[in-house]
Amino acid sequence: EQDEALAGQEQVFERELSQITAAIARIDDGTYGECANCGDEISPQRLAVQPEAPLCMACAS
Template sequence: MTEQQNAALAPVRHALVQRSEELQKRLGRVENELSGPHSKGFAEQATEREQDEALSGQEQVFERELAQIRAAIARIDDGTYGQCMRCGEDIAPKRLEVQPEAPICMACAG
C-alpha cells in the first residue's frame, strides 16, 4: 500500500478502532449482566431469563460486528481493504462509506 493510500485510510481505520472499542465496552456490560445473580422468586426469574435471552442476542450481534471490524482493520493493514473478498473487484466507495467493514461488493452480496 502506498503512503497516499495509507493516509487516505487512516481516518477509516481510526473510526473502525473507535467502534471496536465501543463494542468491546458494550460487550463487557452485557457479559456482566449475564453473569450477575438471579432473583429467588419464580416470577422474577422468568423475567430475568427473558432479559438474558435478549442480552444473549445482543451479545451475538456485538461479537459478529466486532469480528467484522477486526477483519476490516486487518485488511487495511495488509493492503486489501476495498477489494471484494469473493471476486477481487473493488468495493464501491459509497458502500464502504455506509458500511466501512464491508468485505464484499454489492454484486457478490446480492
C-alpha cells in the first residue's frame, strides 16, 4: 500500500514540476501571465495563488 501511495505522490510531483518548468519557460519567452488559451491576462490574484497557472479563470473553468 505504501508503495502505491508513494508512486501516486511521485506522479503528482512530476506533474507539478512539469507545470513549474512550463511557467519558467513562459517567463523566459515573455508570455507569463498571458492565458495560453485565449491570450487574455491572467489575474494577479490567480497567479498569487497558483503562480504556474497557464490559463485565466474563464478558460480554466
